[in-house]
Amino acid sequence: MEPRKPLTLHRLRAMHAAGEKIAMLTCYDACFARVLDDAGVDVLLVGDSLGMVLQGQPSTVPVTLDEMAYHVQCVARGNRSAWVIGDLPFGSYHASLAQAVDSAARLMQAGAHMVKLEGGGWTAPIVAALVERGIPVCAHLGLTPQSVHALGGYRVQGRDDEGADTLRRHAAELGAAGAAMLVLELVPSALAAELATTLPMPVIGIGAGVGVAGQVLVLHDMLGLTPGRPPRFVRNFQQEGGAVDAAIRRYVAAVKDGSFPDESLHGY
Numbered sequence: 001m002e003p004r005k006p007l008t009l010h011r012l013r014a015m016h017a018a019g020e021k022i023a024m025l026t027c028y029d030a031c032f033a034r035v036l037d038d039a040g041v042d043v044l045l046v047g048d049s050l051g052m053v054l055q056g057q058p059s060t061v062p063v064t065l066d067e068m069a070y071h072v073q074c075v076a077r078g079n080r081s082a083w084v085i086g087d088l089p090f091g092s093y094h095a096s097l098a099q100a101v102d103s104a105a106r107l108m109q110a111g112a113h114m115v116k117l118e119g120g121g122w123t124a125p126i127v128a129a130l131v132e133r134g135i136p137v138c139a140h141l142g143l144t145p146q147s148v149h150a151l152g153g154y155r156v157q158g159r160d161d162e163g164a165d166t167l168r169r170h171a172a173e174l175g176a177a178g179a180a181m182l183v184l185e186l187v188p189s190a191l192a193a194e195l196a197t198t199l200p201m202p203v204i205g206i207g208a209g210v211g212v213a214g215q216v217l218v219l220h221d222m223l224g225l226t227p228g229r230p231p232r233f234v235r236n237f238q239q240e241g242g243a244v245d246a247a248i249r250r251y252v253a254a255v256k257d258g259s260f261p262d263e264s265l266h267g268y
């Protein structure tokens with residue numbers, strides 16, 4: 001089979017403009033990077049969820065920039081053509097613009113093509129500073145796990161009018177600051193679909209319904225490896241059996257044809 005052309009921001013924007021759904025998964029090591037890339041995953045997110053998934057931490061808060069840089073390096077070594085996003089961990093962009101620029105530079109030098117950060121309007125000047133310096137940024141709104149203690153748990157965001165308006169305002173501010181992608185986590189489907197059609201950048205949902213530009217899941221969740229009951233928005237793509245790469249291909253196909261997520265099973 002022809003090796004696929006490396007995904008670029010330009011190509012991701014073209015996919016978005018053409019209405020082709022973007023398939024994203026978290027990835028933390030070189031071995032899975034190769035499997036996911038070969039199975040056609042468009043975007044590998046080196047998420048700070050690795051704190052919970054790999055390290056057994058109770059939240060993503062303890063994850064450090066050194067740890068993120070290490071895992072970005074591992075993924076970059078295994079990957080050939082997918083777009084790689086590195087998560088800026090808690091505390092690595094909160095103190096100042098200078099700190100945010102230094103932290104983002106670490107992840108870009110480790111092999112990321114884009115960095116992701118969590119939070120609303122207060123992050124807009126950070127997004128603008130990074131974009132000005134040639135660092136593409138993915139914003140992250142809705143349930144932002146680094147703020148789990150302030151949010152009072154892992155709950156759906158933007159359910160009431162005030163919460164929905166705040167989300168709309170923050171999303172517009174981040175778009176104006178130059179964010180090239182937005183992850184929306186645990187947001188009612190109707191609000192997510194509205195934002196996906198009004199914002200200029202591709203909106204990638206996790207627990208945000210099907211009316212967005214693409215989907216992301218935590219790799220270990222969609223392979224059924226995470227202990228305990230999975231969140232409602234997760235589908236176990238390994239349940240049908242077969243090899244891991246077959247499960248990943250089923251995920252990519254279901255995202256692309258819009259059969260995942262199924263609102264009746266995975267929606268809010």
Ligand code: KIV
Nearest residue numbers: 026047048049183206
């Ligand atoms: O860290 C992560 O894996 C994430 C996804 C859940 C979107 O931010």
